[in-house]
Amino acid sequence: MTESFELLNNQAISFASHGEYSEAIECFKQALQFERDNHLLWFNLGVTYRDSGDFDNARFALEKAFHLSRENGESGEDEAEVLSQMLFTSGNLEEAFKYCTIGLNINPLNAHIWNNLGVVLFNMQSYELAESAFEHAITINPYYYDALFNLRDTYDELGNADGRQVCELKMKEINRKDI
Numbered sequence: 001m002t003e004s005f006e007l008l009n010n011q012a013i014s015f016a017s018h019g020e021y022s023e024a025i026e027c028f029k030q031a032l033q034f035e036r037d038n039h040l041l042w043f044n045l046g047v048t049y050r051d052s053g054d055f056d057n058a059r060f061a062l063e064k065a066f067h068l069s070r071e072n073g074e075s076g077e078d079e080a081e082v083l084s085q086m087l088f089t090s091g092n093l094e095e096a097f098k099y100c101t102i103g104l105n106i107n108p109l110n111a112h113i114w115n116n117l118g119v120v121l122f123n124m125q126s127y128e129l130a131e132s133a134f135e136h137a138i139t140i141n142p143y144y145y146d147a148l149f150n151l152r153d154t155y156d157e158l159g160n161a162d163g164r165q166v167c168e169l170k171m172k173e174i175n176r177k178d179i
Helices: 005-017 021-034 039-052 055-071 077-089 093-106 111-123 127-140 145-158 161-178
Strands: none
Touching: 005 021, 005 039, 021 039, 039 055, 039 077, 055 077, 077 093, 077 111, 093 111, 111 127, 111 145, 127 145, 145 161
């Protein structure tokens, strides 16, 4: 059977889904030998590095995916969202903020990036700005549980008991729908 980047990509995804990250990474690297400028391969490689805990290589691959995506006329929104989450997780708040801003410039209606921005701002102790970001997220998606949870905590920090109660009620409503 002849190797192709599609076959290697699918094999890598299978490996990664079973936690076999080193095998997945090798498959992605082989696939990139066929398609060096394929932003989706770089993206998948970056996510796999991230999932394996290798944030340096993940950042390199995801930034490569972001730039290739933009060069190919794609938005880069997914890459910016994943980069913002990963950079936050690795403790790089300033860079996470940068990618949140980039992502929201690409799509101001991405509730996940608004939530990411709120989390970054909350951790920078900019509670009023975090509040605004979380409120944007739930305005876009009123059933976004994580954003409601984060907004509730932000209201706690700001001493807004009424806002906290509204969030609690909405979160209970969402949980009842899941049952």
